Amino acid sequence: MKYLIIGNGVASLGAIEGIRLTDQDGAITVVSDEPVPTYGRPLISYLLAGKIGKDRLALRDEAFYAANKVELKLNAKVAAIDVKARTATTGAGEILPYDRLLIATGGVPFRPPMAGLEGEGVYSFTTFAHAEALAEAAAEVKKAVVVGGGLIGLKAAESLFDRGVAVSIVELAPRVLSAAFDDKAGAIVSERLGKIGLKVFCNVSAKEIRRENGKIKGVLLSDGTFLEADIVVVAIGVVPACALAKDAGVTVDRGILVDEHLAASEAGVYAAGDVAQAPDMLTEGARVVPIWPNAYNQGYYAGKNMAGDAASYRGGLAMNAISFYGLATTSVGLVNPPADDPRFEVCDIVNAEAGTYRKLVFQDDRLVGCVLLGDIDGAGLYTGFIRFKFPLDAEAKQKLIDGAPSILMWPENFFDANWNPVGAKETV
Numbered sequence: 001m002k003y004l005i006i007g008n009g010v011a012s013l014g015a016i017e018g019i020r021l022t023d024q025d026g027a028i029t030v031v032s033d034e035p036v037p038t039y040g041r042p043l044i045s046y047l048l049a050g051k052i053g054k055d056r057l058a059l060r061d062e063a064f065y066a067a068n069k070v071e072l073k074l075n076a077k078v079a080a081i082d083v084k085a086r087t088a089t090t091g092a093g094e095i096l097p098y099d100r101l102l103i104a105t106g107g108v109p110f111r112p113p114m115a116g117l118e119g120e121g122v123y124s125f126t127t128f129a130h131a132e133a134l135a136e137a138a139a140e141v142k143k144a145v146v147v148g149g150g151l152i153g154l155k156a157a158e159s160l161f162d163r164g165v166a167v168s169i170v171e172l173a174p175r176v177l178s179a180a181f182d183d184k185a186g187a188i189v190s191e192r193l194g195k196i197g198l199k200v201f202c203n204v205s206a207k208e209i210r211r212e213n214g215k216i217k218g219v220l221l222s223d224g225t226f227l228e229a230d231i232v233v234v235a236i237g238v239v240p241a242c243a244l245a246k247d248a249g250v251t252v253d254r255g256i257l258v259d260e261h262l263a264a265s266e267a268g269v270y271a272a273g274d275v276a277q278a279p280d281m282l283t284e285g286a287r288v289v290p291i292w293p294n295a296y297n298q299g300y301y302a303g304k305n306m307a308g309d310a311a312s313y314r315g316g317l318a319m320n321a322i323s324f325y326g327l328a329t330t331s332v333g334l335v336n337p338p339a340d341d342p343r344f345e346v347c348d349i350v351n352a353e354a355g356t357y358r359k360l361v362f363q364d365d366r367l368v369g370c371v372l373l374g375d376i377d378g379a380g381l382y383t384g385f386i387r388f389k390f391p392l393d394a395e396a397k398q399k400l401i402d403g404a405p406s407i408l409m410w411p412e413n414f415f416d417a418n419w420n421p422v423g424a425k426e427t428v
């Protein structure tokens, strides 16, 4: 059996490990357009901040590829896939045949049309190379504007600030971390960033990057504010890198559509990670949930299925755990339910004195989402209630609201080998 994996991120790593559980002999080829073996992508912010060196980025040791009999082609980009002939062709013209193909191409940073965007001094922040380029720039500049207050934007902002660069963050939404957080949690994070010395501008967009003789002078915002800057980091989102799949006739919606076996529309083709639109644990249908644990799990299940071990992926769960200058935060599941849907009940508790915030979202008798700030001790337990869809009576619900979740509240038969989550189809 010939396995071909396009992309060498954590989904690819999961796939190698998934394949080798079942098939120790098949030939695995991995093609990556990056110059380095799999690394911890979230770690690039620590690299930029100067907190870790390059030597700490690797996810597996040097022997990993050899031990798993993987032919790794670095600095090689797949330019086309032919699903009928079952081949992929690299930009250099090399033709790679496959029996099973995994597309694990991740995401590409989205760049909006904006005057002044083209030219030097504008950066993305999703790869090792981006982090290195930004670290080099940070040594020479004083002011930066980060466009985008999502996870990647905030991580870039924090790391640049740690390097001594004055940073302003511009966010179109009314709050930072708009996808994962609600208004109150976003406001608490903004306040923390403000206290540290980062400037946060919400409800406003970057209209134009102003330059003089090609050199960046600053960013003009939609409300007329002008923010001086030497460099600009554009971090307004990552879109699934679906072009290859689309061109090959593989069905693509927001991402490459895959079933519970991570199989795409064409025979022998699978997709996993940030590029895939896969079944979701809480919602009906498939969603792109571009986070690390989902990428590994999807890769792992894709690998098992590619090797012939029919294994069902139970669906991903949106989940983020990040710390901003000592403020620990966690967001899991559905945290911004539709306001006018009577099936949802939202409880939020702010303790200004302790600097904590807890928001729980219930759907009927289940916990479907939570946001924790400041005190995240119960995060694992709350995640368990969400992941396993435990039904809650009034007393149990109140305990969760009071911040007292306990493993003793889990169903007695949970640890039985044949335990099954209930009500999966009943949730929105």
Ligand SMILES: Cc1cc2nc3c(=O)[nH]c(=O)nc-3n(C[C@H](O)[C@H](O)[C@H](O)COP(=O)(O)OP(=O)(O)OC[C@H]3O[C@@H](n4cnc5c(N)ncnc54)[C@H](O)[C@@H]3O)c2cc1C
Pocket: 006, 007, 008, 009, 010, 011, 012, 031, 032, 033, 034, 041, 042, 043, 044, 045, 076, 077, 078, 079, 104, 105, 106, 107, 125, 126, 127, 151, 152, 155, 241, 244, 272, 273, 274, 275, 290, 291, 292, 293, 295, 319, 320, 321, 322
């Ligand atoms: C700064 C930052 C911080 C993050 N922090 C968190 C966090 O705290 N928690 C969390 O859960 N997630 C976090 N993430 C997201 C997480 O890193 C991703 O969800 C995960 O890396 C996705 O893995 P993947 O394997 O699907 O794709 P990727 O890691 O993006 O790998 C895809 C690879 O495919 C390569 N490729 C693409 N096209 C081709 C081609 N045609 N030919 C060859 N190679 C190709 C790409 O160059 C890339 O190397 C963060 C991401 C960033 C950038």
